[in-house]
Amino acid sequence: MASQPIVPVERLKKRHYIGPAFVAAVAYLDPGNFATNMTAGAQYGFLLLWVIVAANLMAVMIQTLSAKLGLVSNTSLAEVIRDELSPVMRIIYWAQAELVAMATDLAEFVGAALGFNLLFGIDLKIAALLTAVASFIILGFERKGLRHFEAVIGALVLVIALAFAIQVIEVKPVLRDVAGGLIPGFSGTSSIVLAAGMLGATVMPHAIYLHSDLTKRRMGTIADKKGLLRIQKMDIWAAMLIAGAVNGAMLVIAATVFFGTSQQAETLESIFHGLGTSLGGAAPYLFGGALLISGLASSSVGTMSGDAIMRGFLKMEIPIFLRRSVTMLPAIILLLSGFDPTRALIWSQVALSFGIPFALIPLIRATSSERIMGKYKNRPLTKGAAWTIVSIVIIFNVYLLVDLLF
Secondary structure (H helix, E strand, C coil): CCCCCCCCHHCCCHHHCHHHHHHCCCCCHHHHHHHHHHHHHHHCCCCCCHHHHHHHHHHHHHHHHHHHHHHCCCCCCHHHHHHHHCCHHHHHHHHHHHHHHHHHHHHHHHHHHHHHHHHHHCCCCHHHHHHHHHHHHHHHHHHHHHHHHHHHHHHHHHHHHHHHHHHHHHHHHHHEEEEHHHCCCCCCCHHHHHHHCCCCHHCCCHHHHHHHHHHHHHHCCCCCHHHHHHHHHHHHHHHHHHHHHHHHHHHHHHHCCCCCCCCCCCCCHHHHHHHHHHHHHHHHHHHHHHHHHHHHHHHHHHHHHHHHHHHHCCCCCCCCHHHHHHHHHHHHHHHHCCCHHHHHHHHHHHHHHHHHHHHHHHHHHHCHHHHHHHHHCCCHHHHHHHHHHHHHHHHHHHHHHHHHHH
């Protein structure tokens, strides 16, 4: 990709540099979020709404650090890690990052196929093939340039947000109950496990790798780092506020419709049919459409993340369509074999939990380094907040991992 001219950011149009955060935000709206947030609302009402708010604030901090690393150092997180490792450890580190990205991509692909199945009654095997075709079409925009791809992904995020906004208006939640869910609290061990799953579905390692790579490729050569950082903070807050609002809407809808009733809401399929039974009209189709769009968008972003990881760790790059073909094979095989899609989503969270510390810890170390970041290194308060967030995320994900395995 050609280098951009070094000019002050004041002479540039801000809208040209809005977009990377919306690509990263797709990871916060993937089918895993649908499953955990809707389950939380159905089982505990509004009790765990505060977890979504807290997780979203953590995401703002994490993605801000990732974007800052790419902007200031003109290197991606994968490149920073690569430079500190021996050749053997580099391969091992790359392998775990790649496997985590592929596992996440598998869940997202499955979610999209399930969306086709629920919306149109298409057999999951055929739905898997349709998902493959649709994901190729979305990835095709990346070949026209990152800005085109970012615009498409941003539009899909807004469509998802609109679908859930309409559903929230339709269910008419009681605002007093919604406000009560903003007060931190749990109800037994199972609610803690579910909160850990909600956090695990929010903080995505592949989004951390990708965001630093996107900002590096799009803006790393521009001189006015301070101006760009301001723009990126706007980009991140806008994207994460939309993602957080959608995640909150999922829980609010499930809490209003399913909590305290005999309706089953343990799987995405039962949620779809439950919305049809309780609300009727367009409600289930809005949910299914949002799930489909989420799966397609997030699986495309997952493919780009894998590309950024390979390029960063190994200095290798393979055609994006070839990578898409390889990474979709496990999902297609899984769906053709008749494997339960919900179980696939659950086990993808296990892989995700394993990969989180391998991305977060190096990110904080890198952005706190004067050698890498110069005067833009993390301030003591930022560093303290970042390490606190990492500790919380790791503790919750270890808790989730232990619970799922044992």
